[in-house]
Amino acid sequence: MERTKVIDALRSTDFGSQINVKGWVRTHRSSKAVDFIALNDGSTIKNIQIVVDPTKFDAEMLKQITTGACISAVGTLVESQGAGQTSEIQCESLEVYGLCGSDYPMQKKGQSFEYMRQYAHLRLRTNTFGAVMRIRHNMAMAIHTYFHEHGYFYFNTPLITASDCEGAGQMFQVTTKNLYNLKKTDDGKIDYSDDFFGKQTSLTVSGQLEGELGATALGAIYTFGPTFRAENSNTPRHLAEFWMVEPEVAFLDLAGLMDLEEDFIKYCIRWALTNCKDDIEFLNKMIDKSLIARLEGVLNSEFVRLPYTEGIRILQEAIQNGKKFEFPCEWGDDLASEHERYLVEEHFKKPVIMTNYPKAIKAFYMKIDAEESGFGGKSGQTVQGTDVLFPQIGEIIGGSVREESYDKLMNEIEERNIPMKDMTWYLDTRKYGSCPHAGFGLGFERLILFVTGMQNIRDVIPFPRTPKSAEF
Numbered sequence: 001m002e003r004t005k006v007i008d009a010l011r012s013t014d015f016g017s018q019i020n021v022k023g024w025v026r027t028h029r030s031s032k033a034v035d036f037i038a039l040n041d042g043s044t045i046k047n048i049q050i051v052v053d054p055t056k057f058d059a060e061m062l063k064q065i066t067t068g069a070c071i072s073a074v075g076t077l078v079e080s081q082g083a084g085q086t087s088e089i090q091c092e093s094l095e096v097y098g099l100c101g102s103d104y105p106m107q108k109k110g111q112s113f114e115y116m117r118q119y120a121h122l123r124l125r126t127n128t129f130g131a132v133m134r135i136r137h138n139m140a141m142a143i144h145t146y147f148h149e150h151g152y153f154y155f156n157t158p159l160i161t162a163s164d165c166e167g168a169g170q171m172f173q174v175t176t177k178n179l180y181n182l183k184k185t186d187d188g189k190i191d192y193s194d195d196f197f198g199k200q201t202s203l204t205v206s207g208q209l210e211g212e213l214g215a216t217a218l219g220a221i222y223t224f225g226p227t228f229r230a231e232n233s234n235t236p237r238h239l240a241e242f243w244m245v246e247p248e249v250a251f252l253d254l255a256g257l258m259d260l261e262e263d264f265i266k267y268c269i270r271w272a273l274t275n276c277k278d279d280i281e282f283l284n285k286m287i288d289k290s291l292i293a294r295l296e297g298v299l300n301s302e303f304v305r306l307p308y309t310e311g312i313r314i315l316q317e318a319i320q321n322g323k324k325f326e327f328p329c330e331w332g333d334d335l336a337s338e339h340e341r342y343l344v345e346e347h348f349k350k351p352v353i354m355t356n357y358p359k360a361i362k363a364f365y366m367k368i369d370a371e372e373s374g375f376g377g378k379s380g381q382t383v384q385g386t387d388v389l390f391p392q393i394g395e396i397i398g399g400s401v402r403e404e405s406y407d408k409l410m411n412e413i414e415e416r417n418i419p420m421k422d423m424t425w426y427l428d429t430r431k432y433g434s435c436p437h438a439g440f441g442l443g444f445e446r447l448i449l450f451v452t453g454m455q456n457i458r459d460v461i462p463f464p465r466t467p468k469s470a471e472f
């Protein structure tokens with residue numbers, strides 16, 4: 001008999017028909033007259049109830065069907081008497097695929113997320129992680145659908161690279177060299193000429209630079225893949241391996257970029273509310289009671305567009321009125337998450353797109369504001385970078401208009417001592433038919449954090465990589 005998924009069995013009204021479901025036991029309650037087995041197969045947050053007449057089955061076998069066991073059940077689909085369910089199964093035969101011992105780590109309800117992280121291979125079978133992983137899948141579908149519908153091409157950029165896009169020096173090296181016997185050059189440096197690629201290479205921190213090559217040929221592209229950062233940030237918002245979505249668009253200016261950021265992220269949130277209703281309602285009930293309100297709040301608000309200089313003025317004013325921050329926020333400082341959250345959660349009470357940052361705290365490729373733009377505390381010192389700041393999350397998107405002038409870009413590269421040897425291919429975009437263009441990077445896991453209401457980024461990716469932790 002063909003197996004029916006639990007999600008379809010629960011939707012079916014074909015009462016009286018024979019049906020076969022397979023899955024993992026969530027709970028098994030027995031009494032003299034009847035046994036109830038709640039079965040889940042991962043297709044939905046909901047369980048299907050299997051009603052068992054214990055007189056018709058071997059008592060020993062029934063006793064062994066405990067939480068976590070994997071079974072197959074055949075029976076008649078009937079209308080459920082219980083509240084909140086549509087259908088259940090009147091069981092006729094049971095087959096046990098795999099028993100589950102009483103030492104099953106996911107047996108108890110209400111275990112802490114820290115505890116469950118040690119069992120990332122089994123936590124996937126819990127309600128919360130099932131919900132998070134289904135939402136994660138749905139967000140990936142939303143991203144591909146949004147860009148496909150808007151005429152962007154999915155563009156695959158390399159994971160192994162010789163250039164540091166963000167210039168922050170936080171890269172993981174890739175090498176096949178024998179680390180026990182490193183060949184050095186005469187001046188004591190490591191000789192990479194005999195390494196696999198013949199030069200020093202690393203895992204990419206961003207697909208942007210290659211993305212720009214795609215955008216200046218195809219018009220509009222997006223990347224969606226893993227990125228790697230060896231920053232020693234042990235925070236609930238940082239992973240060493242995370243997924244990033246990076247659209248890059250020719251002929252897009254700063255206003256257009258901000259429109260795109262806002263439209264795209266709202267589309268994803270709307271998708272989640274429409275397509276992940278059961279999972280989001282579950283998370284709203286069990287994890288964060290203000291989740292749905294917060295998602296709807298973002299959908300219904302117009303994002304604030306705030307030049308950095310104005311943001312600093314607001315923060316300074318708050319300090320004068322008695323607000324205390326741990327870190328300084330003078331013009332020129334990189335904002336700390338406490339400052340971003342003050343602006344978003346207390347001052348404006350809606351998402352903020354901060355723009356026109358001092359160039360010294362942003363990457364080399366950002367377009368320098370014209371002298372007369374008036375955005376800077378000091379003119380010509382700000383760049384057309386944007387950070388989208390979200391409640392609870394802080395920075396969810398970082399993007400910018402790109403500097404399209406060859407001379408200005410070269411100037412920055414020289415001022416920052418960026419090794420030019422491996423950058424000629426990038427500069428060629430500015431040399432041959434340079435065009436104004438812009439793009440951004442969305443941290444996929446930060447989006448999942450926001451949409452699920454989960455508190456720790458380690459709990460929205462199946463197998464997190466963080467400092468001192470690369471299990472599974």
Ligand code: 4AD
Pocket residue numbers: 165166205206207208229231237238239240242244246247395396397398399400439440441442443444445446
């Ligand atoms: O602001 P970032 O560093 O920007 C870039 O990498 C640009 N090249 C993007 C572009 O313009 N194409 O990173 C982009 C986003 C951040 O806003 C954040 O959401 C996420 O990536 N992010 C991280 N997420 C998890 N763990 C980390 N360690 C992250 N670092 C950045």
Ligand code: MG
Pocket residue numbers: 387395397398
């Ligand atoms: Mg950033």
